Amino acid sequence: MVQADRRELPTAAELAVWREYIETASDLRARLEARLQSESGVSSADYEVMLTLSEAEGRRLRSSELAARMDWQRSRVSHHLGRMEQRGLIRREPCADDSRGAEVVLTSEGSMAFRRASVPHLRAVRELFLDAFEPEQLDDIASTAAALRRHLGSAARR
Amino acid sequence: MVQADRRELPTAAELAVWREYIETASDLRARLEARLQSESGVSSADYEVMLTLSEAEGRRLRSSELAARMDWQRSRVSHHLGRMEQRGLIRREPCADDSRGAEVVLTSEGSMAFRRASVPHLRAVRELFLDAFEPEQLDDIASTAAALRRHLGSAARR
DNA sequence: ATTCAACGATTGATGTGTCAATTACATTCC
DNA sequence: GGAATGTAATTGACACATCAATCGTTGAAT
Numbered sequence: 001m002v003q004a005d006r007r008e009l010p011t012a013a014e015l016a017v018w019r020e021y022i023e024t025a026s027d028l029r030a031r032l033e034a035r036l037q038s039e040s041g042v043s044s045a046d047y048e049v050m051l052t053l054s055e056a057e058g059r060r061l062r063s064s065e066l067a068a069r070m071d072w073q074r075s076r077v078s079h080h081l082g083r084m085e086q087r088g089l090i091r092r093e094p095c096a097d098d099s100r101g102a103e104v105v106l107t108s109e110g111s112m113a114f115r116r117a118s119v120p121h122l123r124a125v126r127e128l129f130l131d132a133f134e135p136e137q138l139d140d141i142a143s144t145a146a147a148l149r150r151h152l153g154s155a156a157r158r
Numbered sequence: 159m160v161q162a163d164r165r166e167l168p169t170a171a172e173l174a175v176w177r178e179y180i181e182t183a184s185d186l187r188a189r190l191e192a193r194l195q196s197e198s199g200v201s202s203a204d205y206e207v208m209l210t211l212s213e214a215e216g217r218r219l220r221s222s223e224l225a226a227r228m229d230w231q232r233s234r235v236s237h238h239l240g241r242m243e244q245r246g247l248i249r250r251e252p253c254a255d256d257s258r259g260a261e262v263v264l265t266s267e268g269s270m271a272f273r274r275a276s277v278p279h280l281r282a283v284r285e286l287f288l289d290a291f292e293p294e295q296l297d298d299i300a301s302t303a304a305a306l307r308r309h310l311g312s313a314a315r316r
Numbered sequence: 317a318t319t320c321a322a323c324g325a326t327t328g329a330t331g332t333g334t335c336a337a338t339t340a341c342a343t344t345c346c
Numbered sequence: 347g348g349a350a351t352g353t354a355a356t357t358g359a360c361a362c363a364t365c366a367a368t369c370g371t372t373g374a375a376t
């Protein structure tokens with residue numbers, strides 16, 4: 001394959017790769033979301049929040065720290081926590097050393113929901129994603145994804 | 159690398175690949191969306207609608223056919239077309255042979271907007287995605303994406 | 317021909333994400 | 347210690363996606 005001039009627009013072949021990549025990624029995400037929702041009754045946003053909290057030391061985080069670890073906007077976190085609080089999955093507690101802040105904690109109900117969700121979710125990751133590939137292909141995925149991340153990281157952000 | 163038992167949960171290494179894959183894909187999508195929006199004032203949903211219409215013969219489609227080609231829910235199409243019609247990008251015309259149906263057409267303003275958007279968008283695809291890879295890596299992407307699509311296609315849908 | 321199931325498309329309700337503005341507290345600097 | 351500035355988090359308005367319900371039309375069975 002000839003290296004295309006970087007100034008030119010993508011060739012048809014390049015565009016086909018692009019579309020295949022972006023469409024399968026989006027399809028995969030939708031399929032996982034659907035399984036998580038139907039098997040465990042939580043969205044992947046809920047899952048991410050619960051995962052991040054349960055990985056934190058003390059199993060609690062300031063809401064801005066939560067936002068930083070998940071790479072979400074602060075206001076998104078705020079809205080989402082509001083909804084999760086309604087459903088009894090998390091609780092907001094006033095923060096001892098900074099009375100502006102809040103600490104977010106999983107309720108026991110939230111912990112249970114997370115434990116109930118996690119094994120089926122991991123199984124779905126295996127079935128829908130990992131099982132699609134031979135070991136060498138998985139290595140290819142890892143290295144191309146890393147290359148892409150590096151590239152995006154160096155391209156001007158925001 | 160040893161082949162994991164398909165029944166087991168993912169290993170840490172496998173999960174790392176999974177996360178790298180899904181996060182970079184999502185990051186890429188967000189970056190492209192942002193460029194499309196800021197450079198051309200359209201969302202990628204708008205762009206997809208306009209692209210699909212402009213690829214159609216007669217540059218017009220029944221709205222359900224539009225939904226099928228984009229793989230969107232019908233109601234999503236309906237809502238989105240409503241908004242695009244407000245902005246003058248598309249027009250809905252009554253359908254000759256089936257008075258239940260509507261045909262969707264790009265307005266001349268819509269055509270212009272699409273032409274204005276497309277070159278910058280393709281350039282962004284090159285810069286943010288294609289330029290990240292060596293040619294062999296692009297081949298790897300193509301074949302792993304194809305494998306994934308095949309896998310997802312054969313796994314029970316919906 | 318009349319009925320009725322199927323179909324094309326829209327609608328309204330709800331949950332979600334983004335942006336800009338706001339509130340309340342904290343910190344800094346004189 | 348009081349004014350300005352900064353920071354944590356929430357709020358409201360809006361755009362968007364999904365779901366279930368709806369409306370009007372079509373087509374098929376009797």
